[in-house]
Amino acid sequence: MNLKNIIKRLFLLDAHYPRSIISFTLLLTIFFMWKINELKIDPGLRSLVPKDHKIVKNMELAEDLFSSNEIVVIAVESENLISEQILGKYSSLHDSLVNIPSVSRVASIYSQKYIVPDDGGFEIQKILNKIPEDSLETSAFIEKIQASEIIGSLISAELNIMCFIAQITAPTDFDEIAFRENLFQIIDSFKGIEDIYIASSIISAAESIDSVKRDMRTFTPIALGLMILLLILSFRSWTGTFLPLFVVGFSILWTFGLMAWLDISVPIIGGLIPIMLIAIANNYGIHIISHYYEFTKLDLNLDRVEILKRTMKRLGMPIFLAGFTTVISFLSLVTHELSKVREIGLLVSFGIAVSFFLSLLLIPAILILVPRPTYLGKEKSLETVNNFLINWGKFFVKNRVPFLAVLFSIMFIFSFGIRDITIDTVPDNYFPKDSKIRKSSAVISEVFGGSTQLNILIEGDIYDPLSLEHIDKLMSHIKEKNSIVSSTYSIADVVKKMHYSFHNGNPDSLKIPSSRELIEQYMFLYSIAGEDNDFDLILNDTDDPNYSQGFVRIKKVSTVDLMALVDDTEDYIKSNYYDGQPINPMLSGPAALLGAVSHSVIRGQIISLGIASIILFSIMALVFRSLIGGVLASLPMLLAVILIFGLLGNFSIPLNMTTSLLTCILVGVGIDYSVHFLWHLREHLREGDNLDDAISNTMKVSGKGILFNGISVIVGFSVLMFSVFMPLKEFSILIMASIGFCLIGGMAILPALVSLVKPKFLYK
């Protein structure tokens, strides 16, 4: 049975059982919706990366061994910071932070200890034993601050900003939103004349989710409202306005419902699923309605079933091809390195397949039951739009050479921007520069060396002097080679400091002692003077550790620098510790993950785009049984891809998780427009039209569907430009540009090229 027969049988089903099809669709929708309220949002970066990724595995190991993997930095600024009143007030903040369940430890001037050389040994002293009450105690406290080397890490050099570094245990199912609410509640109770800044990737992630939720709630109804308004103005009927949108609505519900049934959490980029489906999936319905109305106008005496039969006969194949190619373009995402992007690719493919089937089944079933708009009976209905489309087509056919020359020149110039594409996956940069979150990050970065941390998990005989020397060398290498690193901290620093203090501060002794026994003695002495949990973050066992954790604090986070840091550290580890001897360092922590994700974004983008392009070209060449046909169908889409990448580079819009999915929308929409145009052009030529008439007729019917669909999506998404959340704002600009380029591709480049080349495959 060939495809035409299947489509014919589907239509017969529609004609005989329209009510059953409608009610069955509703029943299935309820089935998919059943678990939708159990859907979980997973905003974490880790959920994007496959579970077997080495950094994820290292992070899991680090979580098992140590009590923290993330930090939150809270800074307090006051002109009278070193005063009884302020110090007294914020000592309670320290206690409140310690009491948050997921906080394993808080470093601040209230808890920090330092090693003091003592006669023939050293002692461990707290920097702040008692809140200073008079000027003498204050001076003594300032002296201690200066002696303890906490300036720049816990207090600023001007002594006007102090910080609390809360070490967080954030497992895979960590609730960032609940944590942020808890933290903000505590911080709010301390608000006064002092300025309080908070920075952390956890807070940025939580803010991102809130911003996406808030903006989606505000802008989605406006966007849909604008789309509805445009469709009302275009079709002037309930069927033309709501049937394509209902199909999209059902496909969104079914897709999220499937996620709930399969227990798949929604990642932060999952918010793009409805956007992608709105942009692509209402296309099929719009084409059916547009053709249905046009066929009605051609013969007003025919009944609805007959008109629909003609419509489906004419549209079945191009709609199938458009749906199939779009599904293929999203399925190409299964080659992506990021597991969540792969999932999204599969889910959007499912959503598009649903909308394709519903367009073929549900829309005709409803159209059979309801009368057609009365205005179709009037002679001059839709005349303005038709004249516009015919003249539009004629203009590009007449001026094809100058148009194509100008277009290709612009494209050539624009393509130079591709070299300047930057990548940005840092959550802080999702917010405007003057936002509170960016300002806080800037202050904390400038004064305390940032709130992002790269963790180095080290396996080996930690108390072995050779191991400690290598740890020291590794940390020194990281600090010296990467300008974004503000400080490093490891067990080697502690041992060196103890050795130095033990020798009464002799500068020559600021090194790793050569004797293992001596190191063990230092640790024993420290354990007597200090507290049990002092080494919880850096040693898995204070008696005989075989794992240690080093920390690399990063000041100003840019994805490119972060990727360079991760690459450089990995290279150093590979070349020096390829056999795991004497230590086996492993990258861990959010910064390492961010670096890994960034690499995957770029690689995944290139590979999936390449695969999609090759497959789509092959399908089109096969369908039209011509290589020229394949080129013509794929060319507008490829030109649009070049334009979009050029736009990214020329306007400094960074490539991130959301923009990387944009090309899939572009490929999906672009190929849809090409298929509809070329298929119907060939039909008109087969019916005996000459090329000019065939282009005019194609523009009048298919062009109308393409135009209504494209314009409604562009106008709808234009409201997202008013979002304060940068990815949404950039995404709206890019999606409008993408659909705009696809419109130009389908309605200007193709008529111009076809009239210029006059390809033979169209006449076969």
Add this chain to the structure above:
Amino acid sequence: MKNSNDKLVSLIMLCVTLILLILWIYNYYVDIDGSASIKDFNLRTLVLWGRSNTDLILIIYVFSCLQLAGISEFKQRQDYLVVALISLIFTPIGLLFIKEEKNDGP
């Protein structure tokens, strides 16, 4: 014959859908942290919900107006653009005052 079968099958499926929908809504309200129940759903909670969800109410109003305008388009054979505007501006009650068109078009 096919038509009556179609009506019967669709009626059965619609009834099942309606029952499932009621069950789904009931489960949704009972499941929220185990404390809230459908019994709490009274006029006061409805008003409170309305106050904090003005945007949703507006969306529901616009959506309902446009759907009722659709019914008017089919039943009274009106131009959808006109009835949609009447429904939005004068509320759907305004649709009751529209005279049915005699020329019912295609």
